[in-house]
Amino acid sequence: MTMPLSAARPLVDRYGRHISYLRISVTDRCDFRCVYCMAENMTFLPKKEVLSFEEVETIASAFIARGCTKIRLTGGEPLVRRDIMDLVNSLGARIGSGLEELTLTTNGSQLAKHAQALHDAGVRRLNVSLDTLDAERFAAITRRGRLTDVLDGIEAAQAAGLAIKINMVAMAGVNEDEIEPMMAWAHGQGLGLTLIEGMPLGEVGIDRVDTYLPLRELHDRLARRYSLTKLSQRTGGPARYVHVAETNGVLGFITPMSHNFCESCNRVRLTATGQLFMCLGQDDQVNLRDALREGGAAALDRALDQAMLLKPKGHDFVLDRNRLAPAVTRHMSVTGG
Ligand code: SAM
Numbered sequence: 001m002t003m004p005l006s007a008a009r010p011l012v013d014r015y016g017r018h019i020s021y022l023r024i025s026v027t028d029r030c031d032f033r034c035v036y037c038m039a040e041n042m043t044f045l046p047k048k049e050v051l052s053f054e055e056v057e058t059i060a061s062a063f064i065a066r067g068c069t070k071i072r073l074t075g076g077e078p079l080v081r082r083d084i085m086d087l088v089n090s091l092g093a094r095i096g097s098g099l100e101e102l103t104l105t106t107n108g109s110q111l112a113k114h115a116q117a118l119h120d121a122g123v124r125r126l127n128v129s130l131d132t133l134d135a136e137r138f139a140a141i142t143r144r145g146r147l148t149d150v151l152d153g154i155e156a157a158q159a160a161g162l163a164i165k166i167n168m169v170a171m172a173g174v175n176e177d178e179i180e181p182m183m184a185w186a187h188g189q190g191l192g193l194t195l196i197e198g199m200p201l202g203e204v205g206i207d208r209v210d211t212y213l214p215l216r217e218l219h220d221r222l223a224r225r226y227s228l229t230k231l232s233q234r235t236g237g238p239a240r241y242v243h244v245a246e247t248n249g250v251l252g253f254i255t256p257m258s259h260n261f262c263e264s265c266n267r268v269r270l271t272a273t274g275q276l277f278m279c280l281g282q283d284d285q286v287n288l289r290d291a292l293r294e295g296g297a298a299a300l301d302r303a304l305d306q307a308m309l310l311k312p313k314g315h316d317f318v319l320d321r322n323r324l325a326p327a328v329t330r331h332m333s334v335t336g337g
């Protein structure tokens with residue numbers, strides 16, 4: 001992602017990294033309860049604590065003014081927030097005026113309904129999370145989702161002209177046996193597939209040590225069976241991509257546990273309540289909601305400078321049987337995936 005030269009006072013942290021990518025969690029709520037992401041009985045935030053769309057837009061504008069070119073809406077499930085298309089439309093209107101790309105990460109359950117409107121708003125790419133193509137397994141992993149809803153959503157999104165990347169959390173003993181079938185299916189449909197290592201975020205419903213699947217080893221195993229060509233495309237995040245000759249598609253590996261990618265990190269994350277987290281795996285944060293509510297635009301701008309001073313050099317997740325607490329206590333649905 002490039003930094004537009006026009007940006008006044010671009011956001012640069014103490015290690016010289018340009019922050020050009022903002023992920024916004026628009027809600028901590030979700031219609032699924034994926035076993036690796038949430039506990040069965042989650043308590044969600046009172047709605048009054050959640051940023052209004054107006055506040056989200058003000059914060060997004062402050063980032064765009066300072067050179068942020070990419071925004072991803074996530075959650076929780078972004079498409080379950082009421083009137084979400086109002087926000088998508090207003091942010092979409094910024095594309096071409098500082099903002100280069102608006103994307104979403106979604107579980108796909110509501111996608112059939114929104115696909116065309118997302119495209120009309122200027123969204124061109126989506127990440128859809130899907131860990132299995134088996135309906136029963138899908139119901140067990142998501143605890144309450146229906147596979148057909150997601151598959152219908154993917155179909156509608158493709159018909160609307162949206163490029164889709166499937167995100168699959170790869171888990172030993174849960175869906176490891178489906179990695180190759182998923183790749184054949186996704187690539188056969190013209191979809192990218194990215195495998196994600198489970199991260200120790202929040203107390204959830206599975207044993208993270210037992211299900212941890214090191215993707216580096218998986219990559220090496222796949223490399224013995226398929227012709228994998230490393231691609232240079234990089235996102236500033238933990239993903240590495242290869243082209244698979246046999247299936248003629250792109251396979252990504254997100255390896256937060258086994259690979260250090262922090263030196264190129266270009267992103268920060270805004271929670272639904274306006275906390276700005278500088279790193280998924282650390283607790284450093286700045287409260288942009290309070291800055292905005294108490295001091296207006298000037299205070300918000302100063303808070304962004306403060307955030308740049310706080311962005312840590314990197315993170316270090318540890319999965320340790322002797323340590324019962326997760327590495328970071330907040331769930332992925334709070335910080336936004
Ligand atoms: N609800 C949307 C979805 O599922 O795509 C967006 C939010 S979700 C938190 C974003 C991504 O984070 C999903 O791809 C999900 O699989 C992934 N995720 C959630 N918890 C995770 C964890 N503990 N480790 C790794 N990935 C996780």
Ligand code: SF4
Nearest residue numbers: 030032034037076107
């Ligand atoms: Fe919901 Fe996404 Fe978390 Fe699953 S991964 S529970 S769909 S927020």
